[in-house]
Structure formats: C-alpha cells, structure tokens
Amino acid sequence: MKEKILITGGTGYIGSHTAVELIDAGYEVEILDNLYNSKAGVLERIEEITGVKPNFHEVDLRDAEALAKVMAEGGFGTVMHFAGLKAVGESVEEPLRYYENNVGGTINLLECMQEYGVHKMVFSSSATVYGDPGEVRYTEEMPAGRELSSPYGRTKYFIEEMLKDAARSDADFRVTILRYFNPIGAHKSGLLGEDPNGRPNNLMPIIMKVVAGEIPELSIYGNDYETNDGTAVRDYIHVVDLARGHVAAMQKLDGGERVQIYNLGSGKGTSVLEMVKAFSEAAGVALPHKVVARRPGDLAEFYADPSKANAELGWHTEHTIEEMMQDTINYLRKSGVEV
Numbered sequence: 001m002k003e004k005i006l007i008t009g010g011t012g013y014i015g016s017h018t019a020v021e022l023i024d025a026g027y028e029v030e031i032l033d034n035l036y037n038s039k040a041g042v043l044e045r046i047e048e049i050t051g052v053k054p055n056f057h058e059v060d061l062r063d064a065e066a067l068a069k070v071m072a073e074g075g076f077g078t079v080m081h082f083a084g085l086k087a088v089g090e091s092v093e094e095p096l097r098y099y100e101n102n103v104g105g106t107i108n109l110l111e112c113m114q115e116y117g118v119h120k121m122v123f124s125s126s127a128t129v130y131g132d133p134g135e136v137r138y139t140e141e142m143p144a145g146r147e148l149s150s151p152y153g154r155t156k157y158f159i160e161e162m163l164k165d166a167a168r169s170d171a172d173f174r175v176t177i178l179r180y181f182n183p184i185g186a187h188k189s190g191l192l193g194e195d196p197n198g199r200p201n202n203l204m205p206i207i208m209k210v211v212a213g214e215i216p217e218l219s220i221y222g223n224d225y226e227t228n229d230g231t232a233v234r235d236y237i238h239v240v241d242l243a244r245g246h247v248a249a250m251q252k253l254d255g256g257e258r259v260q261i262y263n264l265g266s267g268k269g270t271s272v273l274e275m276v277k278a279f280s281e282a283a284g285v286a287l288p289h290k291v292v293a294r295r296p297g298d299l300a301e302f303y304a305d306p307s308k309a310n311a312e313l314g315w316h317t318e319h320t321i322e323e324m325m326q327d328t329i330n331y332l333r334k335s336g337v338e339v
C-alpha cells in the first residue's frame, strides 16, 4: 500500500492535475481547499478521469482547529502544499492579506504536521523568487530573494526560508521546493484546466477569456524589449508535465537531503507574439490583440535551466507549445466555448 498524500489547494489548477497523476501512480490522495479560487465540481472531474473521487475537506489553512482535525484523522505520509493566493497585482494592493494567507496558512500547516508526525512536504514555489538576477537562464544556485517584484513573490521566498529553518530544527523533516516557471495547458480529457474565479492576470487565462468573448482583445504588454520580436519571453510548461514533476519529486523525498530545490520548466523560451501565433494556428482563428505599454515589474526574458530536475528526478517535459494550445482549446470546447 502506497502512502497517503494530503493535497492543499487540490481543487485548484495545478493541484487537481497533480491529484490525477498521483492517483494514476497508485497513491491515495485527500484534498483540502477553501474553494476561494476553485470549485468543488473538480472532484467529480478527477473521478471521471481516474475512477477515484478523493476525500475532500473544505477547510481554510488559517483555521488551525479544522486543519488539526483533518491531520489527526488522515494518517498522511506527505503533504503537497499548493494552497495560496497567487495574483501578483492584487498582492501589491493587499500585501497583508497575502502574507496572512500564504505565510500564515503555511505556519499553521507546518505546526500541524509537526504535531501529528507528518514529516514530508512538497512546496509550490515560483521562479519569481529569483527576482531580477541579470541572467535569463535560471539555475537553482542563483541567489533567491533579491529585488523581488511583488509581495506575492516575497511570500514564496519567506516560505522557502521558513521551510529551511524548519528542516534545520528537525532532523526528520524533508521538504522539496519546486520553483515553477509558467504553467499552462489542460488535461488531455478536457475535463480539467485553468478556471480561476474572478478576473485573470496571466497570459493564457486572458487569451481564453478573449476567445470566450468576455474580453475584447489581448493587450500585449510591450513590444520594445530586447528579445527576438520585442515581446517578453517566458518558459511555458504543460501543467501535466508539471504535475508529473511533483510525483517524481515526492518519490525522492525519502532519505535525501533535508531540503531539495528544483526548477520545473522546459528550458525553452517563447515570446508573447509566438504564443499568440501558436494559439491562433491551433484554434484556426486569429486572436484579436493590440500592443500596449509594458506591465510594471515584468522582465524581458527568463527561462529555466531544468538540468538538475532532469538528472536527479529523471523528469523531463514532454509536451510542446502546440500541445499546450491544443489541450487548452479542447478544454475550452468541453466547457462549452465555441472555438
């Protein structure tokens, strides 16, 4: 019998795809989420794909009592910790809410894990912790925490530091910090994808809203960067590749270093204009767009050096940008959008 995993934020975009991969790999999973940015219907979608409906706890991480109850009854071996707020712009306007939810929620979670003897965690961090390192290809050795562009990014960095301290103080604790680049795409079935509540901030969810007719056109933030075509370059990673990276990382937790850090990205950069072109080709329709001013805080170009994850986890990205677009379009169609 494989160990039982608690997935915080498991009805969310990345957590739900990871739940599917974990179930497919034979693990028993339970999901905890306050449904702030996701819907309970995701649980049935997971069941449709895997044949298993995970046990669900509608709990806020900041509610220590409710959390303790879940942990006391769960018998978990590992916690995969996705739950958090992630809107960069909103975090600038409401920084304390971000610290309270992301950092405060994680403190509760760690205390609870300690109390109930759960010693392993995989944490969702972000390439944003590298700040502006002055190089475009990020390796894990680069210093983190400098010149971070938002309170959101600082919550990720502070949590990383907290996790390192927790590991220093507890010889049994093992944590893997995964620094994601730009996750996009959807499950092949079209049953799971990115479906945030409220107004999206990221490129693909905005493109999806344009296609659905909810936003008239995509605003491209700047075409005067020093890149191939002047638009900003990012490392887009298919969400299923990212989810599989979590399974690989979790399987390496036992017996390794107390703290391990991996970039999860493809290692390839794609510009905003290339993304628009790829989407239009996959959908067979032109995507309305215009160029506007740069977005404050955006960097011109960055992508992952994923060689550490490739070598140590035996993990590689498998999906191309075209597949990311196809799967997004399939998800939109399955959700009733005409495209």
Ligand code: NAD
Residues within 6 Å of the ligand: 008, 009, 010, 011, 012, 013, 014, 015, 032, 033, 034, 035, 036, 037, 038, 059, 060, 061, 062, 081, 082, 083, 084, 085, 086, 101, 105, 124, 125, 126, 127, 180, 181, 182, 183, 202
């Ligand atoms: P998401 O919003 O779809 O999922 C996060 C889930 O956490 C949501 O379902 C939300 O309801 C839940 N949640 C938030 N606060 C909670 C709380 N206090 N208690 C319980 N549940 C809570 O986001 P996602 O894209 O799946 O991201 C998952 C994680 O990965 C986040 O921590 C995010 O910061 C990180 N990350 C995401 C990206 C990205 O581009 N999507 C990039 C880097 C890192």
Ligand code: UFG
Residues within 6 Å of the ligand: 086, 088, 126, 127, 128, 153, 180, 181, 182, 201, 202, 203, 204, 206, 218, 219, 220, 221, 222, 232, 233, 234, 272, 295, 298
């Ligand atoms: N973009 C546009 N128009 C839009 C939205 C985005 O042109 O309407 C551009 C951005 O300028 C950027 C690219 O598309 O060049 C990607 O933007 P996203 O907002 O999708 O992603 P970011 O790279 O800005 O940020 C993402 C996550 C953050 C994370 C960061 C680093 O949203 O959480 O990657 O990992 F911190």
